[in-house]
Amino acid sequence: MRARVQHTLTYRYSTPVLLGPHRFCLKPRGHGFQRLLDFRLTISPQPSWLYPLVAASGDEILRARFFGSTDHFEVRAISEVETQWPPDLLQCLEDREPALPYPVGQLNSDLAGSLQGWLPNGQHDPAAVDLAQEALMGSDQRALMFLQQLVEIIQDRVKYTQRHVGPAWPAGRTLKERVGSCRDLAMLMIEACRCVGLPARFVSGYHLVEPKPERYDLHAWAEVYLQGAGWRGFDPSGRGAIDDRYITLATSSKPLLTAAVNGSFSGSERVESELEWSIEAEVLDGDLDAGVGSLPFNSVGSVPQAVAVSGNLP
Template identity: 30%
Template sequence: MPIFNVRHSTTYRYRRPVEFGEHRLLFRPRDSHDQLLLGAELATDPAPARSRWIHDVFGNCVAILGFDRPAPGLLFETRIRLDHTPRAELVFDTDRAALRYPFAYPADELPDLASTMRPHYPDDTVTRWALRFVRADGKTETGHLLMTLCYAIHESFAYARRNERGTQPPAQTLALRRGTCRDFALLMMECLRVLGFAARFVSGYVYVPGRDDVTIRGGGSTHAWCEVYLPGAGWIEFDPTNGIIGNRDLIRVAVARDPAQAIPLSGTYTGAAEDFLGMDVAVSVTTEPAVGVPAK
């Protein structure tokens, strides 16, 4: 059970002092049986004139900050510390009726899952590609379908960091065969939705054991993946960017129906477009040594 420490800083730079509107931050991880929040700190420069916390429609913790004086820059720095319990094995306790695809979700859960089952970016090319993972003889194992789709995106698509806001439509990611972690998460979600699965977007962080480990994608910034709901097993995490199934090295901060609802930091300023000079983002995720084990 490693202890993760996350430091996340975002700096906005402007040509002259500008006034700031309200800013919303999603940085506080979701407490659960597999990750326990031990501490969370938030610092800004300049300091906010007012702040408050809310739970959004998905139950995510959102900090809302207001500022009352102009400045040529705006810095947000968050630090979190949490106890993380990776799943020991990948045998999910799925209900017997859902071991084969297709299956039906329980009637009492359908109203709550409906918005995560509906395709949000309908496109025939995405539908045709998703159907490639379904056996023609009707003997598709649910677990095999999910793992094969996750690994197919991981192995067949090129990761390309993109700092611009927003997410590519799944059809564009499929055509380009490249994208960011949020693009791959959305593509997998949309494929699953056209097949009738409930899937949702997850925003958070990924732990990279060694910064020279180029096999782990998404380090040094926020990360994104998706969850799939299976009867009996609940929400299971799939990271198509890194081919991770389960919660290993993944720190959940927010879940949402669509990526636009899980932006880590958003806000406004009053000024001309040319006043904005740029944004710098830095994320580091480290672990504490286990008790009795000397730090290296």
Template identity: 30%
Template sequence: MRLKIIHETKYNFSSEVYLEPHQLRLKPKSTSFCVLDSFDLEIHPNPMATREQIDPENNTIHFVWFQNKTKELIIRTNSLITISEYNPFTFIIFPSQYLQVPFNYTEELKTALFASLRNMDIDQSLKDYSSSVLEKSNNTIDFLTNLTQQIHNDFELCYRHEGYPFDPNKTFNLKKGSCRDLAWMQIHLFRNLGIAARFVSGYYYIKVDKPKYELHAWGELFIPGAGWVGFDPSYGVVTGNAHIALVSSSHFDQTMPVTGTIRGGGNSILNTTLYINEL
């Protein structure tokens, strides 16, 4: 299957502003089942320069800087991707000490995974929620999939176009949230059990009659023997070839598609469009 993805982000400013350097995280990752055939980045106004670089967590970032004033910033990406069949359960957990939750990583892994193990304080009620799922089965895969499905069943998925993910406690009390709210809550449920988890931003492609695509978010866990495995609480699934990752990080603020500041007064209006078409 071949997909064409067109993603446009547009900022309109009420008065002319200077654009400070911006970081763009919009280039799809290539994986064993998702090959990026081509990628084009268009920016208006034309930046003075664009530098593609790799960040400390192995994500591709386009660092751009500008000159002169402008009343708008338009960022448009065109990606062609080839998707192949993929079974997300084609792995074994090894060594056997990781077959049951809770488990302890080796000291070497703890060092490598340090940022993805940092957990925030969450309410006891939220800890009890994951404990109730763990009581059903402490088999690692059973627990991870059961908790993902439980969140999907118990929480209402709603759409919130802007803003950082809610605090996990807030999402739990509301019993609803955007994809990023649910992912961030689940990440901290896993981290409180000593499981390394990171935040992923990307696309989720499903063939529907009247598609309306938006950026999507989910979590990835590090399981020895399997590596990083994605779990999507919004849909209650282990991620497969319908999930196309752009960027992953131990903290959501390093996955924002566009980050940067402006100099000058006035307000801004953000509009985004995302088209995913099967060729």
């Protein structure tokens, strides 16, 4: 699929403010199953310094510093991206599908951050452990069957709801509330995967669903590392294994580090801020590599999801 996406965020302030340092995760991934054809970022007021850096996840993010006061702040990213279907998981793994729970000591130490538990002492949320154990039942300890059952259980237990503000909930809260946004469901899957030794991380991006909705939103899903296949995307609020209609912006073991815009401002005690945002997307060319797909999961159809621009926003 070849697509063009325009993502605009506009902040307005009741009185002039000073903008602090900002971090932007708006540049789509340019490697793997996704190729970045064009990217343009405009910022008003113009930063005094704007520079790229490669994050720990390998994604390119941008940092900016500002000088002077302003009563508005606008960020517009225009991207043209080409995506393709990932190779079939069964063919990639052949007869080497990992058995679960996977021994952590056999994994590359670079993946350690994607195995840590949610609790401050590094242990896993008991609710996530229970969910993982349930998904293991009947999976014959096979990784792909475990992932399929995990997606099905999450979709059966948790009802999707839009939630535009606040960070992703931990597994225990999502299961207790029985409702959650796409980022909550993604974190639920991530925590359960880590409990059985599967490295997992949070992904922020776009899902260009069909039919085209009235309004596109940011979307969140999970990436799971499978030896022999590498990082592969799974959407627990969609169809499971992702296809070529997903566009990745940023990944991290910590969801807050994938926020589209993260920064701060300083002003008077009574200053008020207002945010308007829009995502416009156009598919320029459909399935570029139809017929070569990843493992299909049997689940309900995908629906447009929303994930807030999280973090300490102006």
